Amino acid sequence: xxxxxxxxxxxxxxxxxxxxxxxxxxxxxxxxxxxxxxxxxxxxxxxxxxxxxxxxxxxxxxxxxxxxxxxxxxxxxxxxxxxxxxxxxxxxxxxxxxxxxxxxxxxxxxxxxxxxxxxxxxxxxxxxxxxxxxxxxxxxxxxxxxxxxxxxxxxxxxxxxxxxxxxxxxxxxxxxxxxxxxxxxxxxxxxxxxxxxxxxxxxxxxxxxxxxxxxxxxxxxxxxxxxxxxxxxxxxxxxxxxxxxxxxxxxxxxxxxxxxxxxxxxxxxxxxxxxxxxxxxxxxxxxxxxxxxxxxxxxxxxxxxxxxxxxxxxxxxxxxxxxxxxxxxxxxxxxxxxxxxxxxxxxxxxxxxxxxxxxxxxxxxxxxxxxxxxxxxxxxxxxxxxxxxxxxxxxxxxxxxxxxxxxxxxxxxxxxxxxxxxxxxxxxxxxxxxxxxxxxxxxxxxxxxxxxxxxxxxxxxxxxxxxxxxxxxxxxxxxxxxxxxxxx
Numbered sequence: 001x002x003x004x005x006x007x008x009x010x011x012x013x014x015x016x017x018x019x020x021x022x023x024x025x026x027x028x029x030x031x032x033x034x035x036x037x038x039x040x041x042x043x044x045x046x047x048x049x050x051x052x053x054x055x056x057x058x059x060x061x062x063x064x065x066x067x068x069x070x071x072x073x074x075x076x077x078x079x080x081x082x083x084x085x086x087x088x089x090x091x092x093x094x095x096x097x098x099x100x101x102x103x104x105x106x107x108x109x110x111x112x113x114x115x116x117x118x119x120x121x122x123x124x125x126x127x128x129x130x131x132x133x134x135x136x137x138x139x140x141x142x143x144x145x146x147x148x149x150x151x152x153x154x155x156x157x158x159x160x161x162x163x164x165x166x167x168x169x170x171x172x173x174x175x176x177x178x179x180x181x182x183x184x185x186x187x188x189x190x191x192x193x194x195x196x197x198x199x200x201x202x203x204x205x206x207x208x209x210x211x212x213x214x215x216x217x218x219x220x221x222x223x224x225x226x227x228x229x230x231x232x233x234x235x236x237x238x239x240x241x242x243x244x245x246x247x248x249x250x251x252x253x254x255x256x257x258x259x260x261x262x263x264x265x266x267x268x269x270x271x272x273x274x275x276x277x278x279x280x281x282x283x284x285x286x287x288x289x290x291x292x293x294x295x296x297x298x299x300x301x302x303x304x305x306x307x308x309x310x311x312x313x314x315x316x317x318x319x320x321x322x323x324x325x326x327x328x329x330x331x332x333x334x335x336x337x338x339x340x341x342x343x344x345x346x347x348x349x350x351x352x353x354x355x356x357x358x359x360x361x362x363x364x365x366x367x368x369x370x371x372x373x374x375x376x377x378x379x380x381x382x383x384x385x386x387x388x389x390x391x392x393x394x395x396x397x398x399x400x401x402x403x404x405x406x407x408x409x410x411x412x413x414x415x416x417x418x419x420x421x422x423x424x425x426x427x428x429x430x431x432x433x434x435x436x437x438x439x440x441x442x443x444x445x446x447x448x449x450x451x452x453x454x455x456x457x458x459x460x461x462x463x464x465x466x467x468x469x470x471x472x473x474x475x476x477x478x479x480x481x482x483x484x485x486x487x488x
Contacts, residue, residue, distance in 0.1 A: 003058065005228075006304060006373045008236065008259040009160055013373055018227045019257065024055055024062045025222035027256075029214065029231035029239070030112070032069040033093035034078050036281040039294075039309060040232070040265040040272050042104060046298045047262050048230045049106045051374055053417050065221045066109040068094055070116050072210055076196050086197050090114070100282045103291045105419040111221050115213040119199050122208045122216040125250050126188045126201075134249040137203050138179045140191040144204030147189035148180045154245045157184075160259060161237040168237070186242050188212045211242040215250065224251040230260040263306040280309070292325075293317040296420040299376040320384070324421045327387040328411055329485040334394045335404045337481065352402040355393055359406055362386050366414070376418070383414050442473055446482050449475075 003016040018024050028048045031037045037045075052064045069075075070090035079089040094114075115122070126147055129135040134153045139145040151157050151165070158168055169184055178187070187209035192198035198205040218226055224247075231240065240259065247255035264271055267278035285294055297317040301307040362385050369378030390407045393399065415421040445464050452460040465475055468484070476483045 003055075003371045004373055005258055005260060007257075008261050009256070011162070014258065016258065018060070019223075019225060022059070022061060024060045024228065025226040026052060026055075026062055026064045026228045026230070027214070027218040027222060027226055028064070028066045028109075028229070029235055030066040030068050030109075031093075031097055032072055032074060033090050033097060034072075034075040035093060036096055036283045037100065038272065039267075039280045039282050039285045042100075042282045042285070042294070043265045043298050043307070044230065044232050044262045045101060045106050046104060046295055047303045047376075048260070050299060050376060050418060051230075051260075053107070053419070054370055054374070057413075057417050063111070063222060064109045065111045065113065065218065067214060067217055068097075068112060068114045069210065069213065070094070070114045071197060071207055080195055087116070090116075096283070100286065103286055104282065105291065105295055105422075113217045113221065115208065115217075116197075118213065118217050118220065119208070121220045122212055123189075123199075123201050125212060125216045125219070125246070126208075128250040129188065129246055132249055132252075134245075135188055136181070140179065142204070144191035144206060145189075146179065146187060146191050146206075147203055148185040149188055149242070149246055149249070150181070151184040151186070151245070152182055154249060156248075157245050158241065160241050160244055163237075186211060186238065188246065211239055212246060214239075215243050215247040215255075218255075219247065219251070224253045224255075226256055228258045228260060229256040230262075233261040233263055236261055260303075262303045263301075266306055266308045268310055269308050285309075289314050290318060290321065292321045292420055292422050295418075296320050296324075296380070299380060299418060299420065302373075302375055302377050304373075321420060321422075323384070323387060324411075326485060327390055328421055328423060330394055330483065331390060331404065331407055331411070333483045334399065338399055338404075352400045352406065355389065355403055356406050358389055359386060359410060362389065363410065370417075380418070380420075383418070386410055386414070442468065442484060446475070446484065450482065 004013050005016050006012070007014045026048075028044065031041060052062050055062050068090070071086060075086050075089055079086045082089070126135065129149065130137070130147065133150075135147055135149050137145045137147050158164055161168070165184065180187075189201060189203055189208060189212075190206050191203070192205040192207070196207065198207055218229070229240070229243075244255050266272070267280065270276060270278060272278055272280070282294075293314060294317070297309075297314055298307070300313075300317065300320075307313075362382050365382040365385070366379050369375040369382060372378070390411075393403055393407070411421060412423055415423045445468060449461050449464040452458070452464070468475060472486055474485050476485070
């Protein structure tokens with residue numbers, strides 16, 4: 001089955017066919033780095049990280065670009081309030097973004113450009129738009145001027161939002177200080193103001209408007225026509241609509257082949273807003289919930305649907321991650337116990353044939369869901385069915401090597417794509433000395449506890465269990481011996 005994606009430009013599901021066979025150019029809107037990113041932003045960062053991983057898994061070479069907006073009104077306002085430069089503010093919050101993104105398992109993009117590092121490309125793009133008659137300059141003071149995109153000169157404006165110029169005009173506004181011909185026109189370049197960073201340009205000193213940076217950087221790093229552009233549904237208008245108009249006006253070519261937008265993240269069934277007091281940063285969420293649980297939660301609904309960030313849903317995800325991690329840990333323990341046993345009946349790989357048949361059927365369900373407009377909710381359902389299947393098999397006393405090989409490979413693959421199990425791919429020989437020493441101490445205490453129980457010293461046995469639990473180590477006594485696992 002081929003990958004099918006819902007294209008917001010056509011409002012239809014379409015078979016995904018990249019511009020160049022085997023290669024995907026993918027641009028996703030990144031953060032404005034004036035503060036910690038909020039939990040609503042975490043949804044597209046996680047969701048489109050998984051889409052990128054999946055496309056790489058099925059064989060595409062993906063160039064994934066996610067920008068940093070490091071110059072805008074909010075950044076200038078906060079930097080001035082703190083008495084630091086905008087560049088210093090940007091450095092601080094780019095570092096904080098990377099810290100939180102790493103905690104959430106979000107892979108680094110292929111390229112992470114900053115607006116301020118691409119002024120030449122931004123200015124060149126604006127010049128092309130003016131030369132083709134789709135933008136105009138308005139002098140504001142001395143030699144400095146603003147440049148606006150002339151929306152009326154672009155008849156297809158509104159094609160992504162699916163609204164006419166008349167409908168869009170009813171919600172348009174003119175900000176203080178703007179001198180433009182039409183309320184719908186938007187700034188490509190803003191003239192220098194006191195206390196603001198500025199760059200030299202053909203229109204005097206100034207800085208770029210917000211929308212133009214994405215057009216310039218996507219063209220620079222991915223080409224004039226790209227395969228996928230993604231972001232939150234709130235960016236459809238005006239940001240992405242403006243990107244289309246200015247990009248296609250500059251190049252004369254289609255800008256994006258497939259537009260993807262994730263649904264809103266709600267807090268207690270309301271849109272997140274500082275005025276409602278329900279605003280939450282990703283950093284604050286990470287202090288309340290394990291990162292793997294947040295990631296699983298974000299993938300538990302279809303990406304285009306709204307999702308409610310509430311305690312009951314998060315607690316379910318915490319439990320879901322425990323099930324996934326326990327399955328992986330139990331699988332490792334079962335393999336070790338199987339290897340340690342001697343003088344017993346040895347199962348043959350033929351005995352695993354029914355398990356492998358059922359596993360492959362569930363594997364097909366996983367791919368069917370992922371290929372049907374990137375349905376991670378359906379894919380995760382298939383993963384939990386695989387976990388159930390593995391858990392049933394583990395209860396048997398004699399298991400063939402093929403069972404372990406197939407089960408491990410399946411869980412590793414799911415984790416590589418979804419990133420919700422947290423499997424450590426390092427081999428035992430590559431573990432750090434600290435980790436190996438810790439695990440040796442855990443095994444020693446388990447042996448001491450077994451000896452204490454054998455001698456009916458239950459007080460010492462309980463002390464050891466409680467001591468390990470305080471370190472996040474949970475013991476489980478089974479007919480095959482004591483197993484241990486880490487709590488989340």
